[in-house]
Structures are given as structure tokens and as C-alpha cells.
Amino acid sequence: MNNKKIRVAIIGLGRLGAIHAKNVAEQNNDFDLIAVCAAEEQLKWAKTQLGISATYTDYRKMIDEEQLDAVFIVGPTALHPEMTIYALNAGLHVFCEKPLGVDLQSVNEMVQTIHSHPKQIFQSGFMRRFDSSYLYAKKMVENGEIGKIIYIRGYGIDPLSGIESFTKFATASDSGGIFLDMNIHDIDLVRWFTGHEPVRTWALANNIAAPELEKINEYETGVAQLEMDDGVIATLVGGRHAAHGYQVELEIMGSNGWIRIGEHPEKNLVTLFTNKGVVRPVVQDFVERFSQAFIDEIKAFAANIKNKTQPEATVEDGLKALKIAKACQKSVDTNQIVDIKL
Ligand code: NAD
Incomplete structure (x- = not known):
């Protein structure tokens, strides 16, 4: 993994997903943005602006079909738990936007799944720490x-x-x-x-x-x-x-x-x-205020994957x-x- 680019995909290309997609594609040499998943009308933007040809509306299909190392989850909050669980079970490192979810029961399941994959990096989007x-x-x-x-x-x-x-x-x-x-x-x-x-x-x-x-x-x-x-x-x-x-x-x-x-x-x-x-x-x-922090947090995610280190802000911080x-x-x-x- 050390010299190889990290093959990543992004789920969600809305207000924040589009920022992450641009930052991943343009600001970080450690990542190779392979695929994106979002509502149909947003996929065109990824094709024309970022040159991504592998576009999906079904995140499971994307994870199953693409040879990914990691995924950025920037979809609706309520879907974070199921998306994280699916990605971790597929062997991927996960960057998931805050909050972990909306409903405590599904978040608890998500937390358990994160704990059962200790070798995979899980980072949440507490970008103010950057x-x-x-x-x-x-x-x-x-x-x-x-x-x-x-x-x-x-x-x-x-x-x-x-x-x-x-x-x-x-x-x-x-x-x-x-x-x-x-x-x-x-x-x-x-x-x-x-x-x-x-x-x-x-x-x-x-x-x-x-x-x-x-x-x-x-x-x-x-x-x-x-x-x-x-x-x-x-x-x-x-x-x-x-x-x-x-x-x-x-x-x-x-x-x-x-x-x-x-x-x-x-x-x-x-x-x-x-x-x-x-x-x-x-x-x-938030895009304007935290533009650099959004870049720095994804750089840290890449470094965590390469160095096999979990981030300072843990899933317990997100849960609390x-x-x-x-x-x-x-x-x-x-x-x-x-x-x-x-
Ligand atoms: P948004 O509504 O603008 O975008 C949501 C995206 O998810 C869209 O691209 C939509 O097509 C996609 N999507 C919806 N359902 C999907 C599904 N089933 N499968 C795949 N993609 C699906 O939302 P947003 O404002 O970009 O927020 C996204 C997440 O980021 C939220 O959890 C939000 O809390 C978080 N967020 C964090 C910060 C921050 O400060 N770190 C700022 C804004 C948003």
C-alpha cells in the first residue's frame, strides 16, 4: 500500500460530497478517485468536472464492482450506519461524515462493526480538529x-x-x-x-x-x-x-x-x-470557513491508511x-x- 495510490470512491455528491470529491481528486496525490455514487442528476457533474467514468446510484453495487481500498460516506446522515457497515464488511477503510447517524440503535450496530474491523481505518468528519x-x-x-x-x-x-x-x-x-x-x-x-x-x-x-x-x-x-x-x-x-x-x-x-x-x-x-x-x-x-480543514482531514485519512494508525477522534467520540x-x-x-x- 505504501507507494500505491489508495483507490477510493465517494458516496454522496451534495453540498459537502462535491467538496470532498474535488479535494480528493485535486488536492491529494495519495488518492485515486475511482468511482462516485449519488442521485443520477449529480453524476453528470462528476463525469464532466472530475472526469470520473464509474458512476453509480447504488452504493452496494459500486462497492461490489470496483476494486476499492476506501470510501468516503457523505450521504444523508440516517444512511451512514448501513453504508459504513456495508463498506467495512467489504474490507474498506471508511471516512464517514458527522454525525455517525440519527438513530442510536443503528449507530450502536455501526460502532460494533467498526470495533470488529480494527485493522480498517474509521475516521469521522470532525474537521474542526484540523x-x-x-x-x-x-x-x-x-x-x-x-x-x-x-x-x-x-x-x-x-x-x-x-x-x-x-x-x-x-x-x-x-x-x-x-x-x-x-x-x-x-x-x-x-x-x-x-x-x-x-x-x-x-x-x-x-x-x-x-x-x-x-x-x-x-x-x-x-x-x-x-x-x-x-x-x-x-x-x-x-x-x-x-x-x-x-x-x-x-x-x-x-x-x-x-x-x-x-x-x-x-x-x-x-x-x-x-x-x-x-x-x-x-x-x-462552512465550505468557506473550513476549506483548508476539509483538505487537511482527508490528508490525515490518507496518512492513517498508509501508516495503519487510527485517527485521534475515535468512533467513541462520535458516539458520545x-x-x-x-x-x-x-x-x-x-x-x-x-x-x-x-
Ligand atoms: P446533501 O443532501 O446536499 O447531499 C446528500 C448526497 O447523498 C446527495 O448527493 C444525494 O444524491 C446522495 N444520496 C442520497 N441518498 C443516497 C443513497 N441512498 N445512496 C447514495 N447516495 C445518496 O447533504 P450534505 O449537506 O452534503 O450532507 C451530507 C452529510 O455530510 C450529512 O451527514 C451532513 O451532516 C454532513 N455534513 C457535514 C458537514 C461538516 O461540517 N463536516 C457539513 C455539511 C454536511
Whole structure:
């Protein structure tokens, strides 16, 4: 395997799958993108833009017919477990987007299958762990530069301009709810930065900014308070109403200083001076904000396959993040404080 290219395929060519496909095809010499699987209308794009001739609408057929080493799973969240199980049983390494799934029973089956294939790499899409700002902040925290963590707050708020496409998506498939869909990365970051687990949550949600979501049983904004096992307090804020763009922010308050990452989600170093005022353009979506992290995480996947090393973020991290998101949702649904059992 060491000098040979890794033969990969991608399942899903939607908002994120197309980015991964481009990155795999153009940014990484370790991979050979052999085949893709998605809805018929998206396959043409892969043929014309990426020159992929092996295109499928049935992922099982693709895995059975192509001689693959690995697969990227970027299909709908609810299908991640069955796709992962099928790929692992076919002997492939798997990169699977977050979250692991929607329903805990199928995710548990997925986790068991991952454990029963210890020689195959399983990597989940926690790409924020590859983002240079988070990595920089993590070093600062580890070096004690802000003292002991007291409080941590994660914002995951999509642009208002995306509300229509979200409504279509959530009408067609199960998003898993505001905390699973929007805050799973923040939950992972809270655990990653603090090194501790949450034990209880109290969460609230509303639809003031998007009353139409009521009809499809979704919330536009959700806020969860988490009590960590060492007394640290965490807040998660998920939403889809940011008028200015994509607000993904993390604040870590320490006993001797604070860190804020993405407080102003600036696009670049440009400041615009016009008769409207002094303006800093901001990033508009996850693609823009995490473009380099998406490249770095697939490079790490290739390195993990070549070096036979499992990634730092394990499937247990994915499972715990899922359980925490579900506990937050349960707190909203039951209007109760919910104990978190991981
Ligand atoms: P999307 O709806 O835009 O795309 C889904 C893709 O899956 C489409 O290409 C569709 O044709 C394909 N698909 C649907 N059913 C299929 C099936 N049965 N077999 C094969 N392909 C099938 O979705 P998206 O926004 O790209 O999200 C995909 C996944 O990526 C989700 O799990 C989502 O949570 C995750 N995601 C992660 C991040 C991140 O920050 N890491 C960002 C966006 C999305």
C-alpha cells in the first residue's frame, strides 16, 4: 500500500460530497478517485468536472464492482450506519461524515462493526480538529496560558440565507434536530478542549426567527446548558438565523484569560471603507470557513491508511457527541433537566 495510490470512491455528491470529491481528486496525490455514487442528476457533474467514468446510484453495487481500498460516506446522515457497515464488511477503510447517524440503535450496530474491523481505518468528519485556529487555541489551553477552564461556549449558527434550503432538506429527511445537526461539532470541541464529559443538560429552543419550521417539527434556535463532570459550565447555541453570514464561534473562559475563535467570522484581511461605513466581509458558509480543514482531514485519512494508525477522534467520540446532542434534544422535548449517560 505504501507507494500505491489508495483507490477510493465517494458516496454522496451534495453540498459537502462535491467538496470532498474535488479535494480528493485535486488536492491529494495519495488518492485515486475511482468511482462516485449519488442521485443520477449529480453524476453528470462528476463525469464532466472530475472526469470520473464509474458512476453509480447504488452504493452496494459500486462497492461490489470496483476494486476499492476506501470510501468516503457523505450521504444523508440516517444512511451512514448501513453504508459504513456495508463498506467495512467489504474490507474498506471508511471516512464517514458527522454525525455517525440519527438513530442510536443503528449507530450502536455501526460502532460494533467498526470495533470488529480494527485493522480498517474509521475516521469521522470532525474537521474542526484540523482547523489551524482551533489547533492554535488548543496548544494555548494545554500550555496553561489561560489558566483553568471555567466556562466554554460554542455557537453554530447558519446564515439566514440558507433557511429555505434547510426547510427543503428537513422536509425530505430527518436532520436529527437542532443540536445534532448544528452543534455536534461544538459538542466535540467542548469535550476536546476540556477533556471532560457533560453530566446534565437543560435546553430550550424556539422558532421566533422561522415560524415555518414548526410545521416540520424543527427548531430554528436551540440553547443548551451543560454541566461538565468537573464543574465547568458549557453553553451550546445552535441556529439558522445569522443575517450576516456563518457564525461559528467558540469562547473559552479561563481563570487567567479568555480565548475567542471566530468571534468575528472574517472572510480575509480586507476592510471596506465606503459611504455605508467601515465593513469587514464575513464567511458565508462552512465550505468557506473550513476549506483548508476539509483538505487537511482527508490528508490525515490518507496518512492513517498508509501508516495503519487510527485517527485521534475515535468512533467513541462520535458516539458520545451523538448521545449528548440527543440528551439536549430530549431536554427541549420534555422540558426537563436531563442526565447524560455516556
Ligand atoms: P446533501 O443532501 O446536499 O447531499 C446528500 C448526497 O447523498 C446527495 O448527493 C444525494 O444524491 C446522495 N444520496 C442520497 N441518498 C443516497 C443513497 N441512498 N445512496 C447514495 N447516495 C445518496 O447533504 P450534505 O449537506 O452534503 O450532507 C451530507 C452529510 O455530510 C450529512 O451527514 C451532513 O451532516 C454532513 N455534513 C457535514 C458537514 C461538516 O461540517 N463536516 C457539513 C455539511 C454536511
